[in-house]
Amino acid sequence: MSAQAPVYVPVGDSALLVRFGEQMDAAANRRVHALAQRLRQQPLAGVGEAVPGYITLLIHYDPLLLTYDQILAWVRKQAAQTQDEASAAPRCVEIPVIYGGEFGPDLVFVAAHTGLSADEVIRRHTAPTYTVYFIGFTPGFPYLGGMDVRLTAPRLETPRARVPAGSVGIAGPQTGVYPLESPGGWRIIGRTQLPLFDLSAQPPSLLSPGDEVRFVRA
Structure with a gap:
């Protein structure tokens, strides 16, 4: 079964919430941390802290440097490239x-x-x-x-x-x-x-x- 596509939700004018699924789940949590790790490795000017939750990742950004559409497009791209990392067998x-x-x-x-x-x-x-x-x-x-x-x-x-x-x-x-x-x-x-x-x-x-x-x- 393929993983559920992440849901992207604007939070105010300076944050984006990425939600992986609807309930606490080990696979969803791995996807959260895989994306958080990738964002740390691929920094973008204007992107601030990424805060993991059980099945969510809250990404702060500077609205003076990035529009919502820009941060959304960038995060979507990074999320698509974490699939293999998130599905790898855990230690x-x-x-x-x-x-x-x-x-x-x-x-x-x-x-x-x-x-x-x-x-x-x-x-x-x-x-x-x-x-x-x-x-x-x-x-x-x-x-x-x-x-x-x-x-x-x-x-x-x-x-x-x-x-x-x-x-x-x-x-x-x-x-x-x-x-x-x-x-x-x-x-x-x-x-x-x-x-x-x-x-x-x-x-x-x-x-x-x-x-x-x-x-x-x-």
């Missing part, structure tokens, strides 16, 4: 996790909240192949889509002042990993020793948008 990274105990202080809560046993929570958490939709919150923090909906759990009412680096958490229908020690309100169910962010590495972040992730019980 898959395995992350070993120690679940429960001192490394996963909220595993018992998630089990009670969902009505599942702790072992079943772990089984369901390690079963999917996740997609990295965003990197944000702290450097290298991956927002992962594809979690089993049965594991949905609320954030902490009062965030912790200190969440150790490598902590694997759940917030609502998403899961993610804290690359650095920081405050946080996600329900922590385990921890990995795999470094997700290293300033001495190039690139510093282990994961990038569009990558796939598999959690493995350590």
Whole structure:
């Protein structure tokens, strides 16, 4: 099945929204980031920041330098040339996790909240192949889509002042990993020793948008 054609929507007089589909989808998200990457590699005078969403890319431009028709024509051309990049097989990274105990202080809560046993929570958490939709919150923090909906759990009412680096958490229908020690309100169910962010590495972040992730019980 061919990918749905992107929809282009003017936003005020200085931005263009490109929408890939109507619902959150890993393939659509890959197309968003492929286009954002291409725009960074092919700069055009008057084009400002391109802000990715789950299935959208908001592109700011200077209306004193570019008309809407000019930015639309240019973005259409760039989008057409990203098809092969967006359809390429994503990289898959395995992350070993120690679940429960001192490394996963909220595993018992998630089990009670969902009505599942702790072992079943772990089984369901390690079963999917996740997609990295965003990197944000702290450097290298991956927002992962594809979690089993049965594991949905609320954030902490009062965030912790200190969440150790490598902590694997759940917030609502998403899961993610804290690359650095920081405050946080996600329900922590385990921890990995795999470094997700290293300033001495190039690139510093282990994961990038569009990558796939598999959690493995350590």
